[in-house]
Amino acid sequence: MAIMTSNTLLKRLARTALVAAAVVLAGCATVSTVESDVQSFATTPTPVQPGTFRFERLPSQDVDAAQAASLENMAQAALAKFGFSRNDTGARYSVQIGAGTVETVSTFSDPFFGRSAWSPFGRPRMWPGRHFYGSPWLMDRESYVTRVRMEIRDLGTGKVVYESTATNEESWFNPARVLPALFEAAMADFPSPPKGIRKVVVKLPGAP
Numbered sequence: 077m078a079i080m081t082s083n084t085l086l087k088r089l090a091r092t093a094l095v096a097a098a099v100v101l102a103g104c105a106t107v108s109t110v111e112s113d114v115q116s117f118a119t120t121p122t123p124v125q126p127g128t129f130r131f132e133r134l135p136s137q138d139v140d141a142a143q144a145a146s147l148e149n150m151a152q153a154a155l156a157k158f159g160f161s162r163n164d165t166g167a168r169y170s171v172q173i174g175a176g177t178v179e180t181v182s183t184f185s186d187p188f189f190g191r192s193a194w195s196p197f198g199r200p201r202m203w204p205g206r207h208f209y210g211s212p213w214l215m216d217r218e219s220y221v222t223r224v225r226m227e228i229r230d231l232g233t234g235k236v237v238y239e240s241t242a243t244n245e246e247s248w249f250n251p252a253r254v255l256p257a258l259f260e261a262a263m264a265d266f267p268s269p270p271k272g273i274r275k276v277v278v279k280l281p282g283a284p
Contacts, residue, residue, distance in 0.1 A: 107248070107280065110257035114276045116240035116269035123267040124228065124237045126159030130167035132229075147175055147255070151226060154259035158266045167231060174225040175255055180245075181218050220249035224258040238267065242276065253280055 118124060131151075137144040151173045152162055160169075221243065228238040242261040244254060257278040264276045 107246075107253075109277050109279050110244055110246075110254055110261070111275060111277045112242040112244040112258055112261045113273050114240065114242045114261050114264060114269075115273045116238070116262070116265065118238055118267060118269060119235065120237050125267070126155075127161075127168040128163035128166055129155065129160050129169040129171050129228070130162065130164045132170040132172045134172075147173055150256045151224075151259045153256060154263050157260065158263050169237075170229045170231055172227045172229070173259070175223070175258075177220055177222040177249060177251075179218060179220055179249075219245050219247050221245045222249065222251075222254055222258060224255060224262055226259065226262045240266075240269070 131148050133144055151171065155162075155171065222245075223241060223243045225241045226239070227236050229235065230237050240262040242258040244258055244261075246254070257280060260278050261276040264278075265274075
C-alpha cells in the first residue's frame, strides 16, 4: 500500500521550516497544544494487541536515511506510549509511516479600510477592479497543513491491522513540535477507534 511520504516531501518539510522561521519563533512560543483531525481504522474483529515492531521503508525514503530515521524516532515515541516496543530482529508487526506539509494561502478583504502597506493580519495586495465594501485591498493569510500517516501490519498474516492519519492546520510550522504530536494523535483511541473523523488535542511537552 502506498503512503504519502517521499524524499521530496521530507525535503520540503525542512525548507518550509527554514522559510517560516520567524513565524515559528513568534507564533509557537505560546502554543501549548496541537489539535488535529484524526481518522483511524482497525481491520481485525478483535482489538489489536500491542507488541514488538520494526519499521518498513519505501525505497524513496532510504534516499535520505537520516530524515527517515528522525521521523521514525518521533513515531517510535508515540507507539511506546501505547505498549509497542521496537525489535528489529524479532518483530510481530511492521510499521510504515509518512509525513508531509503544504503551505496554503487564503485571501479575504481587508477589514480596515486605508490600512498601510504593512499589516499584522497578512500580506496586503491590490487587485485592480476588485472592490469589497468600498475597499480594493485584499489580504493573504498563510497556513500550514501537516499530515502524518501510520500503518501497522501483522507480519504473520501480511495484513494491515491498523491504519491512521492525523492532519493539523496552523499559522505556524515547527516540525520538531508538530510532528511528534501528530504521531501521538494518530494513535489516539488505539486499539478501538471510533468511526469517522474526530478531533484530538495533544498537549506539548513543557506546556503548563
